[in-house]
Amino acid sequence: MNKDREIKLRVKQALQFCVGAGLFFLIMGFMFKFARVFHADKFFMTGILILLTAPVIRVITLIYGYAKSGEYKFSVLSLTVLFLLVTAFVL
Amino acid sequence: MLELTFINFIIIISFGFCIGIMASVLGIGGGAFMVPFLVLFFEIPIHNAIAVSLVAIVAVSSTVASINVEKGFANMRLGIILEMFMAVGAITGALILFELDEKFVRSVFGIFLFPISILMLLKIRKSSRKRDEEIDCSLEKFKGSLSCMFYDPSISKDIKYSVKNILPASLISFFGGSLSGLLGIGGGIVQVPLMNLVCGLPIKAAAATSNFMIGVSACAGVFIFFRRGLIINEIAGALVIGIVFGSLTGVRVLHKTKSNKIQAVFALLLFMTGIKMLMG
Numbered sequence: 001m002n003k004d005r006e007i008k009l010r011v012k013q014a015l016q017f018c019v020g021a022g023l024f025f026l027i028m029g030f031m032f033k034f035a036r037v038f039h040a041d042k043f044f045m046t047g048i049l050i051l052l053t054a055p056v057i058r059v060i061t062l063i064y065g066y067a068k069s070g071e072y073k074f075s076v077l078s079l080t081v082l083f084l085l086v087t088a089f090v091l
Numbered sequence: 092m093l094e095l096t097f098i099n100f101i102i103i104i105s106f107g108f109c110i111g112i113m114a115s116v117l118g119i120g121g122g123a124f125m126v127p128f129l130v131l132f133f134e135i136p137i138h139n140a141i142a143v144s145l146v147a148i149v150a151v152s153s154t155v156a157s158i159n160v161e162k163g164f165a166n167m168r169l170g171i172i173l174e175m176f177m178a179v180g181a182i183t184g185a186l187i188l189f190e191l192d193e194k195f196v197r198s199v200f201g202i203f204l205f206p207i208s209i210l211m212l213l214k215i216r217k218s219s220r221k222r223d224e225e226i227d228c229s230l231e232k233f234k235g236s237l238s239c240m241f242y243d244p245s246i247s248k249d250i251k252y253s254v255k256n257i258l259p260a261s262l263i264s265f266f267g268g269s270l271s272g273l274l275g276i277g278g279g280i281v282q283v284p285l286m287n288l289v290c291g292l293p294i295k296a297a298a299a300t301s302n303f304m305i306g307v308s309a310c311a312g313v314f315i316f317f318r319r320g321l322i323i324n325e326i327a328g329a330l331v332i333g334i335v336f337g338s339l340t341g342v343r344v345l346h347k348t349k350s351n352k353i354q355a356v357f358a359l360l361l362f363m364t365g366i367k368m369l370m371g
Contacts, residue, residue: 015157044324
């Protein structure tokens with residue numbers, strides 16, 4: 001049960017980090033855009049890319065978490081999901 | 092193409108905020124609303140609108156899942172199984188998007204939604220009668236790695252449930268995922284009723300698990316659009332900001348709202364979406 005809680009906590013932290021960091025870059029981008037300080041497109045791109053990594057990092061966290069807790073079935077299933085995400089990126 | 096003025100920025104953020112609340116409560120991505128909004132209101136080409144919508148769905152899913160997972164609402168193990176099929180479907184859907192007649196897919200989708208909405212409405216009565224039995228289920232019934240339990244603050248009780256019919260649910264998840272890639276929706280509109288009616292999850296667990304899963308299917312779809320340069324960064328960014336704050340607000344609503352109300356709103360939403368899809 002504790003291991004399960006630890007996995008949930010890690011997933012929460014990973015998702016919150018990605019959403020928070022992505023949001024930071026997006027908000028900065030709009031501040032620069034409307035203040036006309038400099039070209040903000042790189043901020044938007046970075047923010048969106050960080051955000052898009054959130055599900056990938058979540059899946060990686062689950063692979064590690066379930067492997068560590070001995071639930072290899074779910075670890076392998078998560079690995080399959082990761083493989084599918086990588087395939088989607090390559091296609 | 093839309094020029095993102097400050098007024099447009101505020102409109103998109105406000106819209107995103109509303110979608111974020113609704114999506115987090117109902118377990119959907121909100122793409123069924125975002126795509127028509129971007130196409131009809133801002134005259135954005137549909138492929139770009141779908142790409143932007145998928146980015147926003149990743150934002151909804153990640154934000155809501157970060158809260159629901161820790162609170163125990165989302166069934167992660169079931170989510171992992173079903174999201175695998177959804178991801179395959181999303182990749183397939185995104186790849187055939189340019190090949191299929193969109194009207195045909197929309198019609199199939201629309202027709203598919205009517206029986207689900209009616210079944211959900213019928214189940215509201217049934218579930219209210221079964222409520223006590225579900226809460227007091229014995230430990231013999233409560234077994235298997237997919238079984239789960241969560242605390243429902245709206246009725247101040249622990250809810251235990253077992254998961255059934257994984258195989259048919261997986262196949263339908265593939266269909267839900269393909270709609271995600273094809274139409275720019277999260278797939279929650281299929282996944283929530285599926286998990287509620289087929290797998291036997293309580294509606295709150297179904298909504299939370301759906302939110303957990305749709306990020307992966309949307310991500311699988313959006314990578315394909317990303318590689319083709321179809322994401323409009325500024326619009327996606329504005330939508331994401333609104334949606335993240337809306338989702339954070341919506342999650343608090345989910346925890347306090349009674350399940351039957353969510354189910355009724357969802358059934359109505361499905362019915363309306365079905366009509367909209369058939370009308371094209």
